[in-house]
Amino acid sequence: MKQLFLFLTIVSVSFFNCSKSEPIPPTIDSLYFPPINSDSWETKSISDLGWNANKLQPLLDYLEEKNTRSFIILHNGKIVIEAYMNGHSASTPWYWASAGKTLTTTVSGIAQDDGLLNIHNKVSDYLGTGWTSATLAKENLITCKNLLSMDSGLDDTIGDDVSAANLQYVADSGTRWAYHNVYVKMQDVVAAASSQSWDNYFNTNLRDKIGMSGSWTNLNHLNVYWSNTRSMARFGLMIYAKGKWEDTQIVSENFLNEATNTSQEINKAYGYLWWLNGKPSYHLPQSQFEFNDELIPNAPSDTYAALGKNDQKIYVIPSKELVIIRMGEAADDDNFALSSFDNDLWGKINELIE
Template identity: 70%
Template sequence: MKASLLLCFGLSLLLSCSSSDSEPNIPNTPENSTVYFPPVNSNTWVTTDPTELNWNENELSNLMTFLEEKNTKSFIMLYNGKIAVGWYMNGHSESSPWYWASAGKTLTTALAAIAQDNGTININNKVSDYLGTAWTSAPLEKENLITCKNLLSMDSGLDDSLGDDVSPENLQYIADAGTRWAYHNVYVKMQDVISQASGQTWPNYFNTNLRDVIGMSGNWIPLNDLSVYWSNTRSMARFGLLILANGQWEETQIIPETFLNDATNTSQDINEAYGYLWWLNGKSSFHLPQSQFEFPGELIPNAPNDMFAALGKNDQKIYVVPSKNLVVIRMGEAADDENFALSTFDNDLWERINAVID
């Protein structure tokens, strides 16, 4: 049944566009302007008037109505770092926390980049170098094929049909690492790698090296078999801005630009539309969670080709568009039906965003 639903979803996307040739993402360089960064120790954030950007006021009103009807709680659009749109609705406020779901996977990518840059880890090393052997139930020779990069690329080769639990008995071999892409919670072992290698707890390492450095709020909260990040919407926007600015915050390079470039381009040979836990637009095909189907065409046809995104369950979104100097954030309940990451809402939302900004 799940495969049938995924196939229907993929076909619905295909009907809205024709396939395009794969092309590399445009380098993450905001064009012809200086990026603004909000102060780290203040809630102050400079705004910019959408009318001064020549955005369509009538379509802005339509966009707000659409978002409210689609169970949105908060929506932010940054232009060159300044808030052009900041809306809170359906009982949410600027200070209200909400969960990132799988959009928070990209926080793990950011910390992997930082840990590699300071010599704590090397993503090309096998996971067992940090966690020891038998962290999976795979035969040793198969387990030793799995590198940290495989965790970031979602091609560990471990069985993704056994649920979110990442205890060894639930991490079973299904294919050699690098030969099968599957959206799988095993990526969280990357957090264990960083914790073991640094000698710090994951939350402490995260807070010290990222959260507090760029002025985010929020915490990792255990939920069933997951650790989920919760924060207010502006904190999510701060992270998106860091990525738009090539990993730099003011004068400090926090995420190495070369690593970020690798993270936001195709990371393996199976799913063109996936980097290191980032989803990529503008490719010639894509895979969906819980499916081995390959769908031709772009991930989000209405979005700019160079857009890449952090996508979380029930439509938690971070869209980064270097060519338009944009970061777009959406938090809330599922817009339509419950989903794992990508949904038809992405394409519908970008149709309305385009009507505003084009």
């Protein structure tokens, strides 16, 4: 039995119905941030936004049918829809899978803002030489930015183990895009640069500052973040707010602008571990094939997303002033990031909000 929390408020907020080609940036002054160390979170009704209330239940039924466990829509920070289903609850932790890659991106940006590292420096400046099996000359071509952009040139077919023996040269960095667990070495870079453990630096500089819960768990060479759904929504809200939480700049806007724009010329739909809609082409994990289309045709072109295995989702949509969260099992077949569910889900969301 799904639990649905829909809230009515007396606040009336206008909803900008923008075209895909002319996004309107978020009105930062009107943003709401839920208090830290509190379960309270202000709400807004779909009637305030002029959405089609008749399309809400079909959306929720579809989500439940597609193995969803939790779903949240924020408008300028306030909860419009919060639903739990398939035995899940507001307090139940769930894994972010690769959607949590963007946590690594953000903390890397914080460390750069703190003057601890520069993403344009080579990885060996922080980890020392020999962190791969490549020759010294080829290893020294790999920068921290290459790790965040997925164009390190290291072999993505060997598995998720990021020991030196498993990090083998295929191509010069910057010449080949491949979805690879080697990005996790950025966590080691941050730890080395800060002289702290990754967990400590993450908790102090991101998690605790925006009131998230959760923790990292190492599973088969993968460092996976687990939290409740509202913690994922807090992170999405901070990203939507251009790196701010209330009056505190958590990560610089300049860094986030880089992170949420094309980071290399091979996969135009990829930033720093963020997936980008509205680009003319994209690549998928475990493939060198280029698809000539938008990533999620049904979604607004300015959407950028954290996408994780089995359909863990954070969508940030500045033109619609929305952050959307989905956690759960795979909607259809197992997948690494993008799936057909993204486009189908956006078809249902559009019926509600447009």
